[in-house]
Amino acid sequence: MVATVQPVATQAGLDALKAGGNAVDAAIACALTLGVVDGHNSGIGGGCFMTLRLADGRLLALDGRETAPAAATRDMFLREGKADPALSVDGALAVGVPGEPALLAYASTNFGKLPLSRLLEAAARVASSGFALDRHYASRLDATRPELARFPASRTIFLRADGTPWRAGERLVQTDLGASYRAMAEAGVDWFYRGPFAAATASWMQSHGGILTAADFAGYRIRVREPVRGTYRGWEIISFPPPSSGGVHVLEILNILENFDMKALGDRSPEFVHMVTEAMKLAFADRARWLGDPDFTPVPRGLIDKGYATELARGIQRDRTTPVSGAGTPPRAATDTFPREVGRHTTHFSTADAEGNWVACTASLNTSFGSKVVIPGTGILLNNHMDDFSVQAGVPNSFGLVGAEANAVEAGKRPLSSMSPTILLRDGRPVLSVGAAGGPTIITQTVLAILRTIDFGQDPRTALAGPRFHHQWRPDELHVEAAWGDAVVAELRKRGHVVVVDRSLGAAQAVGVGPAGSGFRGSADPRGEGSAAGW
Ligand code: GLY
Numbered sequence: 322m323v324a325t326v327q328p329v330a331t332q333a334g335l336d337a338l339k340a341g342g343n344a345v346d347a348a349i350a351c352a353l354t355l356g357v358v359d360g361h362n363s364g365i366g367g368g369c370f371m372t373l374r375l376a377d378g379r380l381l382a383l384d385g386r387e388t389a390p391a392a393a394t395r396d397m398f399l400r401e402g403k404a405d406p407a408l409s410v411d412g413a414l415a416v417g418v419p420g421e422p423a424l425l426a427y428a429s430t431n432f433g434k435l436p437l438s439r440l441l442e443a444a445a446r447v448a449s450s451g452f453a454l455d456r457h458y459a460s461r462l463d464a465t466r467p468e469l470a471r472f473p474a475s476r477t478i479f480l481r482a483d484g485t486p487w488r489a490g491e492r493l494v495q496t497d498l499g500a501s502y503r504a505m506a507e508a509g510v511d512w513f514y515r516g517p518f519a520a521a522t523a524s525w526m527q528s529h530g531g532i533l534t535a536a537d538f539a540g541y542r543i544r545v546r547e548p549v550r551g552t553y554r555g556w557e558i559i560s561f562p563p564p565s566s567g568g569v570h571v572l573e574i575l576n577i578l579e580n581f582d583m584k585a586l587g588d589r590s591p592e593f594v595h596m597v598t599e600a601m602k603l604a605f606a607d608r609a610r611w612l613g614d615p616d617f618t619p620v621p622r623g624l625i626d627k628g629y630a631t632e633l634a635r636g637i638q639r640d641r642t643t644p645v646s647g648a649g650t651p652p653r654a655a656t657d658t659f660p661r662e663v664g665r666h667t668t669h670f671s672t673a674d675a676e677g678n679w680v681a682c683t684a685s686l687n688t689s690f691g692s693k694v695v696i697p698g699t700g701i702l703l704n705n706h707m708d709d710f711s712v713q714a715g716v717p718n719s720f721g722l723v724g725a726e727a728n729a730v731e732a733g734k735r736p737l738s739s740m741s742p743t744i745l746l747r748d749g750r751p752v753l754s755v756g757a758a759g760g761p762t763i764i765t766q767t768v769l770a771i772l773r774t775i776d777f778g779q780d781p782r783t784a785l786a787g788p789r790f791h792h793q794w795r796p797d798e799l800h801v802e803a804a805w806g807d808a809v810v811a812e813l814r815k816r817g818h819v820v821v822v823d824r825s826l827g828a829a830q831a832v833g834v835g836p837a838g839s840g841f842r843g844s845a846d847p848r849g850e851g852s853a854a855g856w
Pocket of ligand 1: 739
C-alpha cells in the first residue's frame with residue numbers, strides 16, 4: 322500500500338511493489354517521483370527523514386536532513402545587527418547541503434530489493450516525458466513566480482517564455498532533471514556529492530554570493546538514529562528524534578492529553594479543540610527553548626517523560642485558555658539527553674508491504690520551490706532549509722517559529738525540523754504509518770491523526786478528514802479550519818482563544834492495517850489531489 326500527495330508518485334510506488342520491491346523500494350520510488358511531479362515541495366536538492374519498521378522488527382530513523390555549510394556562521398543572516406529574512410529564504414545563502422540522495426541510496430543499499438538505478442530511470446522517464454500539473458502545483462507556481470523569475474535556470478523550466486507560469490492541466494517537461502536522474506543512475510550518488518553536480522553547484526555559489534563548496538557536498542553524511550519512542554493509552558508511538566522536533570512534541574502532546582478522557586469529549590467539540598490546543602502551546606514553548614540538532618546541543622529526554630507531562634497537564638484549565646509564559650523544565654534536563662548519533666510545504670508519504678516492512682517518510686525543500694535556485698543544466702531545485710535555523714534569537718522564521726541558542730546557525734549543524742514521520746505499533750505489530758506536510762502544523766496534524774485513530778477508532782481516511790486546528794505558542798493564535806463552523810469558533814473565543822479561521826490546514830498521508838487486522842487501508846489527505854493504492 323502506498324499513499325502520496327500525487328497519483329503519478331503513488332503509481333511509481335505501486336510499480337516498485339509489483340516489480341518485486343518492498344516498502345522501502347516503494348518509498349524510494351515515491352520520493353524520486355515526487356521530486357518530479359511535486360518538485361515545489363521536495364526533491365533531491367532537499368532533505369528527508371525516514372522512519373522504518375523492518376520486517377525483522379528493527380526500528381530505525383534515517384536522517385537525511387540538510388547541513389549548514391562549513392563556512393556558515395551564527396550571524397550570517399544579520400545585516401547591521403538585524404536579521405534579513407530574505408537571505409535565508411531565497412537564493413544562495415538559503416541552501417543547506419542536500420541529504421535526500423544520500424538517504425535514498427543508503428536505504429536502497431541496506432533495506433531495498435530493487436536497484437536504485439531502476440527507480441531513478443523510472444522517475445527520469447516521468448521528468449523527460451512530462452506530466453500534467455495539478456491545481457495545487459499550479460497555484461504554488463503562480464504564488465512563487467516573481468521569486469523564480471530571478472533565477473534564469475528556474476525561469477526557463479517553470480515559467481513560459483513570456484514569464485507567465487504554467488497552468489493546471491498543462492504539461493511540465495523537465496529534460497535536465499531527467500538527465501540528472503539518469504546520470505545518477507549510471508554513476509551512483511557520487512555524481513551528486515563528489516562529481517559534476519557538486520562542482521557545478523560550488524561554481525554557481527561562488528559567483529552568486531553563496532558559501533556552499535564541493536567539500537561540503539563531499540563531507541555530507543546521513544545519520545542513522547534511534548527513533549523516539551513512547552506510548553499513548555498502550556499503543557506504541559515510534560517517531561523521528563531530534564534534529565526533528567516532530568517526534569518529541571507529538572509524544573509530549575499525547576503524554577499531556579493522556580491525563581484526560583479525550584474520548585468523552587468527542588472529536589468535534591469545542592472542549593476537544595480547547596484541551597488539545599492547551600497541550601500544543603506547552604509543547605511549542607518547549608520547542609522554542611530546548612530543541613536543536615542533538616549533535617550540537619543537548620536535547621533533554623525528559624521532554625517525553627510522562628511525569629513531566631502530568632505536571633504540565635495540571636496547569637490546563639478546562640473552561641479558559643491559560644497563557645504560557647515560556648518553556649518548562651523537563652526532568653534531568655542537563656544530564657539525560659538524546660543521543661548524538663547511532664522542509665503547506667514539504668510532503669509526507671507512507672508505504673507498507675506484506676512482508677511487514679513499514680515506512681513513514683517526510684521530505685522537503687522547505688518553503689515552495691525552496692531557495693528557487695536551479696543549478697543551470699541540472700534541473701535540480703535547491704532547498705532553503707537554512708531558514709529552519711533560528712537566524713536570530715526571537716526572530717520568527719517563515720513559519721512564524723521562534724527559537725534560541727539550541728537552534729542557532731553553526732557550521733555542519735542540521736536545522737531544527739518539525740517533520741514527524743511516525744509509525745504506531747499495537748501489541749508489537751505495526752498498525753499505522755502517518756505524517757504530514759506544512760511546517761509546524763506537521764506536528765499538530767500528526768497528533769490529531771493519532772488521537773482520532775486511538776481515541777476515536779477512526780480509519781485512516783476518516784482520521785485525516787476530520788477538521789484540524791493548530792497552535793504553536795508564538796504567535797498566540799489558534800488556527801482552525803473553517804469546517805469547525807461558527808458555533809465552535811464562538812465557544813473557543815469565549816474561552817479566551819485568539820482564533821484565526823483558515824480554509825484548510827496541511828496535508829497528511831497514512832497507511833494502516835485493514836479492518837480485521839490484515840491487509841491495508843491507505844489514504845491521501847482528502848483536502849488534496851493525492852491518492853493511495855494497494856496491490
Ligand atoms: N521545513 C519544514 C520542517 O522541516 O519542519
